[in-house]
Amino acid sequence: MNTGQxxxxxxxxxxxxxxxxxxxxxxxxxxxGLAWWITAIGFLLTLWGAGYAREFTQPVTMLLxxxxxxxxxxxxxxxxxxxxxxxxxxxxxxxxxxxxxxYLLLVLSVLGAVVLIQSSHMASLLLGMELMGVALYGMxxxxxxxxxxxxxxxxxxxxxxxxxxxxxxxxALIYAATGDLSYGGMGAKAAAAFSQEPLVLMAxxxxxxxxxxxxLSVVPFHMWTPDVYQGAPTPVTGFxxxxxxxxxxxxxxxxxxxxxxxxxxxxxxxxSVVAMASMLVGNWLALRQDNIKxxxxxSSIAHFGYLLIVLIxxxxxxxxxxxxxxxxxxxxxxxxxxxxxLAAFTVIANLAGEDDSKSMLSAFEGLxxxxxxxxxxxxxxxxxxxGIPLTAGFIGKFYxxxxxxxxxxxxxxxxxxxxxxxxxxxxxxxxxxxxxTSGTMIKTESRAALGAQDIVAALLLLLVLALxxxxxPFIEFAGAL
Amino acid sequence: xxxxxxxxILLLGGVIAMLSERAGENIPRRVALxxxxxxxxxxxxxxxxxxxxTQLQAPMPDDPSTWxxxxxxxxxxxxxxxxxLALDGISLLMVLLTLVLGAIAVSASWTDIxxxxxxxxxxxxxxxxxxxxxxxxxxxxxxxxxxxxxxxPMYFMIAIWGHENRGYAAMKxxxxxxxxxxxxxxxxxxxxxxxxxxxxxxxFSYFDLLNTPMPEQTAHWLMLGFFIAFVVKLPAFPFHxxxxxxxxxAPTAGSVILAGILLKTxxxxxxxFAVPLFPEAALDFSWTAMALGAAGVVYGAVLAFSQxxxxxxxxxxxxxxxxxxLLGVYAWNELALQGAVMQMVAHGFSTAALFMIAGSLQERLxxxxxxxxxxxxxxxxxxxxxxxxxxLASLGLPGLGNFVAEFLxxxxxxxxxxxxxxxxxxGLITGAIYSLILMQKSFQGEPNPKLQDHGLVDFAGREMxxxxxxxxxLIGLGLYPQPVLDMAQPVLQSLLEMTSVEAMP
Numbered sequence: 001m002n003t004g005q006x007x008x009x010x011x012x013x014x015x016x017x018x019x020x021x022x023x024x025x026x027x028x029x030x031x032x033g034l035a036w037w038i039t040a041i042g043f044l045l046t047l048w049g050a051g052y053a054r055e056f057t058q059p060v061t062m063l064l065x066x067x068x069x070x071x072x073x074x075x076x077x078x079x080x081x082x083x084x085x086x087x088x089x090x091x092x093x094x095x096x097x098x099x100x101x102x103y104l105l106l107v108l109s110v111l112g113a114v115v116l117i118q119s120s121h122m123a124s125l126l127l128g129m130e131l132m133g134v135a136l137y138g139m140x141x142x143x144x145x146x147x148x149x150x151x152x153x154x155x156x157x158x159x160x161x162x163x164x165x166x167x168x169x170x171x172a173l174i175y176a177a178t179g180d181l182s183y184g185g186m187g188a189k190a191a192a193a194f195s196q197e198p199l200v201l202m203a204x205x206x207x208x209x210x211x212x213x214x215x216l217s218v219v220p221f222h223m224w225t226p227d228v229y230q231g232a233p234t235p236v237t238g239f240x241x242x243x244x245x246x247x248x249x250x251x252x253x254x255x256x257x258x259x260x261x262x263x264x265x266x267x268x269x270x271x272s273v274v275a276m277a278s279m280l281v282g283n284w285l286a287l288r289q290d291n292i293k294x295x296x297x298x299s300s301i302a303h304f305g306y307l308l309i310v311l312i313x314x315x316x317x318x319x320x321x322x323x324x325x326x327x328x329x330x331x332x333x334x335x336x337x338x339x340x341x342l343a344a345f346t347v348i349a350n351l352a353g354e355d356d357s358k359s360m361l362s363a364f365e366g367l368x369x370x371x372x373x374x375x376x377x378x379x380x381x382x383x384x385x386x387g388i389p390l391t392a393g394f395i396g397k398f399y400x401x402x403x404x405x406x407x408x409x410x411x412x413x414x415x416x417x418x419x420x421x422x423x424x425x426x427x428x429x430x431x432x433x434x435x436x437t438s439g440t441m442i443k444t445e446s447r448a449a450l451g452a453q454d455i456v457a458a459l460l461l462l463l464v465l466a467l468x469x470x471x472x473p474f475i476e477f478a479g480a481l
Numbered sequence: 482x483x484x485x486x487x488x489x490i491l492l493l494g495g496v497i498a499m500l501s502e503r504a505g506e507n508i509p510r511r512v513a514l515x516x517x518x519x520x521x522x523x524x525x526x527x528x529x530x531x532x533x534x535t536q537l538q539a540p541m542p543d544d545p546s547t548w549x550x551x552x553x554x555x556x557x558x559x560x561x562x563x564x565x566l567a568l569d570g571i572s573l574l575m576v577l578l579t580l581v582l583g584a585i586a587v588s589a590s591w592t593d594i595x596x597x598x599x600x601x602x603x604x605x606x607x608x609x610x611x612x613x614x615x616x617x618x619x620x621x622x623x624x625x626x627x628x629x630x631x632x633x634p635m636y637f638m639i640a641i642w643g644h645e646n647r648g649y650a651a652m653k654x655x656x657x658x659x660x661x662x663x664x665x666x667x668x669x670x671x672x673x674x675x676x677x678x679x680x681x682x683x684x685f686s687y688f689d690l691l692n693t694p695m696p697e698q699t700a701h702w703l704m705l706g707f708f709i710a711f712v713v714k715l716p717a718f719p720f721h722x723x724x725x726x727x728x729x730x731a732p733t734a735g736s737v738i739l740a741g742i743l744l745k746t747x748x749x750x751x752x753x754f755a756v757p758l759f760p761e762a763a764l765d766f767s768w769t770a771m772a773l774g775a776a777g778v779v780y781g782a783v784l785a786f787s788q789x790x791x792x793x794x795x796x797x798x799x800x801x802x803x804x805x806x807l808l809g810v811y812a813w814n815e816l817a818l819q820g821a822v823m824q825m826v827a828h829g830f831s832t833a834a835l836f837m838i839a840g841s842l843q844e845r846l847x848x849x850x851x852x853x854x855x856x857x858x859x860x861x862x863x864x865x866x867x868x869x870x871x872x873l874a875s876l877g878l879p880g881l882g883n884f885v886a887e888f889l890x891x892x893x894x895x896x897x898x899x900x901x902x903x904x905x906x907x908g909l910i911t912g913a914i915y916s917l918i919l920m921q922k923s924f925q926g927e928p929n930p931k932l933q934d935h936g937l938v939d940f941a942g943r944e945m946x947x948x949x950x951x952x953x954x955l956i957g958l959g960l961y962p963q964p965v966l967d968m969a970q971p972v973l974q975s976l977l978e979m980t981s982v983e984a985m986p
Contacts, residue, residue, distance in 0.1 A: 369597075388633070388659075389626040398670070405671045417667060421660035428636075428652055435641050437596055475559045 001061070008056040008066040010049035011074050012118075015111040018042025022107060026100045035100040036089060039107060043082050046110075050074045062182050065120035065254070069481045072331065073117050073250050076338055080242040081110045083342050086456055087235035087349045102142050109135035109239070113247035120258065121182045122171045122208075125251055126164070129215065132244060133160045139239070140232040148356060152231025159214060159224045167211030173204030183258035190260060205261055206270060212255070215248040216304045217297075219277040226289075229297035234352060234359070237293060238345030241300055242338045249307065253330060262315040271312050272412060278305025279419035286426045292348060293359050295426055299385060300341070302419055307333055309400050309412050316407035324479060325406070329399035331478040336384065336392035336467060343460035344381040347374045350453045367434040375434045377457040382427040384464050387420055392467035483527045484552050484566040484617050487576070488610050490520045495606035502599030510594075513587045513602035517609070521580040528573075540569040541975055545688055549573060553686075556623075560673075561683035565620040570968040571822060575616040575749055578829050581950075582741040583609045588947045589837045590734035593844060594642055601642055601734075604634035608738055615746045619687040621669045624754075628710075628746070629662055635735070635743065643730040644843075650730035657723040661713040668706025672758065675699065691757060691979070704759035704766065711755055712770075714747030717807050718777035721800045725784075728796035729849070733840025736792065740799050741833040745825045748806045752821070752976070756813065760980035763811075770811040771894075775904040777804030782911035786918060791849045792839045794919055795832060798875060801908055802828045802883075808905055809890040813980070815973055817893025820886050822969045827882030827958050830951045831874040838868050841944065842923070845937050851919070856928030861939040865924040867948045874955050876916040877909055882958030 006013075021038055025031075050071050057067050085106065088099075112132030119125040137160075141153030175181055177200040178189040193201050210221065217225040229237050261267055282301030289295040310329050351367070351374060352358040367375040384393035397420070404413040467474060494516030501508040531549070545551040550568040568576070586605060594601050611631025618624040632655055640651035669685070676693045677683055684690065695703075713720040728736050756763040781800030788794040802824065809821030841864065842857075843849050858865030874881040877888075887909065895902045940948065958965065 383633070386659075389629045398666075401667055401670050402674065405667070405674050413667065417660075417663050420663055421656065424656050424659050425652065428655055432640055432648055432652065435637060437641060472557045472559060475557065479559070 148231035163214035170207030187260035275308035333396035491610035665710035774807030778908035820889030824886035
């Protein structure tokens with residue numbers, strides 16, 4: 001390994017360093033405030049590292065691939081992690097609870113996500129995913145009081161273990177068929193292996209996709225999502241929805257692209273069914289939710305169903321056109337989804353805290369008149385999820401529709417339109433609840449005039465609007481990745 | 482820039498109106514009125530010196546320089562999306578209608594709104610801004626944007642200040658329009674994609690997308706996407722079910738804007754986009770569309786007749802009247818199109834006025850149920866006389882604007898199909914029935930004893946002034962419709978020429 005490769009690993013090194021410093025600090029002097037600052041500085045250093053590493057993009061050993069695309073998502077999830085950190089600061093800290101370990105877990109989880117994003121080999125894929133996942137169990141179960149977090153953590157643990165088992169078995173099958181564990185190597189040898197032993201290769205790839213599908217919570221692997229979303233502390237839910245899912249999707253895209261899985265019709269068929277089921281089931285079940293965290297859980301199921309269209313479109317695109325549009329579509333949609341989800345969870349964390357009854361829809365009634373900044377942020381987030389123009393979500397949907405038309409995926413397009421039409425109802429319900437002028441006004445403790453959380457919410461609101469109304473710079477940027 | 486300014490004035494005016502509530506509850510509506518008047522004055526002053534206005538030349542659909550005004554600026558060059566606005570005779574008519582009815586809506590909200598005055602007037606102004614955008618946008622992406630974005634302030638107007646069942650009505654309104662809008666988005670993108678395959682260039686500009694060559698089958702599906710979005714908004718039978726709820730539950734100013742202006746965006750879309758972009762497919766489809774139009778005329782009238790809710794009756798009458806517009810557009814000859822445009826303007830005034838009367842009645846009686854009214858003329862003679870005038874206008878009394886409109890539509894339609902004309906003409910008779918029933922049940926007949934000691938206040942200065950404006954407009958349109966026809970004529974002429982070259986050899 002030469003210096004350049006070491007520099008390319010700068011984000012990972014910075015995060016590891018932060019983790020070590022946190023551990024040492026905890027053994028010398030336990031201090032929550034100090035631990036928070038160390039984590040924050042660590043994240044900022046990592047952000048700098050991600051920018052610095054752009055000079056040195058290259059494959060690092062056979063395990064990791066450091067490229068502009070991966071570094072962009074590294075930056076994005078670091079921003080999401082910073083928001084999570086800010087929300088965690090006073091979101092759940094009843095007396096007596098020690099949170100140094102929470103910050104340590106957060107750092108480790110982000111480290112796992114970064115490895116996942118840059119993985120180019122099945123070993124690093126598994127390493128990244130397990131590191132991220134194991135740290136997340138701890139974060140979900142961190143509040144000492146209450147049964148919901150514990151239940152959520154155990155549910156997530158058991159199902160994640162199943163997912164990992166499937167993933168490993170899939171790796172084994174692929175290795176048996178191709179004799180290679182790196183994505184590129186597998187892709188190169190897969191065609192020959194397919195002609196000899198199609199079943200082994202297909203079964204292996206399908207199991208890997210299923211394992212990743214668990215983490216993305218696409219139908220039919222979605223059962224855990226609402227309970228975990230509801231039970232986890234709200235900042236952790238936001239983290240799970242953005243960092244964890246985003247990183248897994250990036251890894252899935254790399255595996256799918258470099259492994260050249262788009263050549264196999266049976267896999268495409270399976271993906272199409274999964275995508276359609278996610279769009280329709282996710283949106284349909286969201287209609288019946290009264291808890292905003294569960295509602296967003298189902299909405300995220302639908303959103304990853306939408307996003308899968310991109311991967312399916314890629315298959316059709318191979319022969320007909322350049323894949324430039326597809327790269328832009330993934331980048332834009334994922335970025336829009338992450339920013340929007342962050343905005344939504346910032347508001348929820350701010351208002352509901354850890355009180356489960358306050359994340360019911362009825363608790364949001366009249367929010368417009370009590371806290372206009374937070375209410376506007378949530379409104380814009382909902383409109384962005386629903387894909388209304390001038391928001392980031394609309395441009396994302398614009399890309400998806402354009403791609404489906406280009407690749408002539410009419411059935412999927414139909415599901416997208418139907419799903420979006422259903423979705424308007426539950427997004428509007430939230431907006432309607434907030435605009436009610438009468439009704440049960442739940443008193444919230446009066447905060448300082450403009451707290452840090454208001455500023456975060458306002459910034460995210462502006463970001464969603466900026467991406468939606470002036471997307472040209474970002475499109476150019478995404479096109480250059 | 483003039484057109485961008487027109488929209489910006491309203492947007493900023495909305496913000497000012499919202500903030501001005503701190504100075505007092507009465508301030509926002511004054512601000513709103515001033516802003517709209519300013520906008521109108523600005524538009525008129527810009528038009529004043531224009532020589533082309535007195536002698537409107539036919540704007541060529543594919544040549545922007547022949548239009549009254551044209552503005553284009555890059556927006557998202559990656560997809561060939563630009564901020565492209567243009568004004569011709571028809572859009573100018575619609576813009577003027579929007580601003581005048583906007584001022585009337587502010588007047589309607591004068592005493593109607595009890596809470597959050599600032600936010601209400603802001604939403605009103607933002608809706609107007611969105612509608613202006615719809616009438617002026619010639620980039621299909623921009624058009625779709627305005628089409629969707631104007632829904633949000635309208636949604637708030639119904640959801641926050643509406644009547645008892647406002648949540649349901651607002652939701653239904655939004656979902657119907659948004660879902661059909663998605664179809665339009667898909668059709669737009671597919672059209673752009675077809676154009677991209679043919680020319681290798683991304684463009685959302687109306688001028689580039691006209692005459693896009695495509696297979697018959699494709700054109701058919703794409704046309705359907707636009708058609709459904711527009712007839713849901715129009716609304717035409719059987720897509721009208723959102724309308725009675727939304728119009729009935731909206732506050733008075735909201736109903737005025739909905740019925741007076743928002744419905745016209747659907748009709749405008751049909752004339753500007755659905756037919757010219759796909760002339761052949763539209764021609765094939767015209768029989769279905771005309772059948773829907775005729776069905777709407779009769780069905781709307783029958784349903785209007787059986788209502789007991791004053792506002793709901795007026796709402797259903799809109800379905801009937803908009804059926805004429807659909808007939809006029811798809812007959813696609815000059816007479817019928819003139820009639821459709823005329824109907825858009827005349828119906829805007831007559832229905833807005835009827836909704837204002839409904840609002841005034843509700844304010845005074847706290848009910849919209851006509852079974853609890855009766856003999857109101859004795860207590861409120863001025864309001865009765867005004868109501869009589871607009872009811873007569875609505876049923877198509879010769880000498881008033883609506884008559885000219887419906888007559889022209891029927892005349893043009895007769896050349897295409899005497900049978901459909903015969904069915905549509907039934908609408909004139911049924912129209913007379915429900916309109917007179919409305920008048921009889923509420924203003925005439927035995928006074929309702931329960932209302933005797935209500936101390937009903939008749940129309941006063943502000944209300945009479947507003948009503949007079951609309952009466953003058955309708956009489957003007959009825960007796961001397963030529964200016965309006967002259968404004969629309971060159972546009973329609975060029976549209977007809979363009980579509981006829983290809984579609985009707």
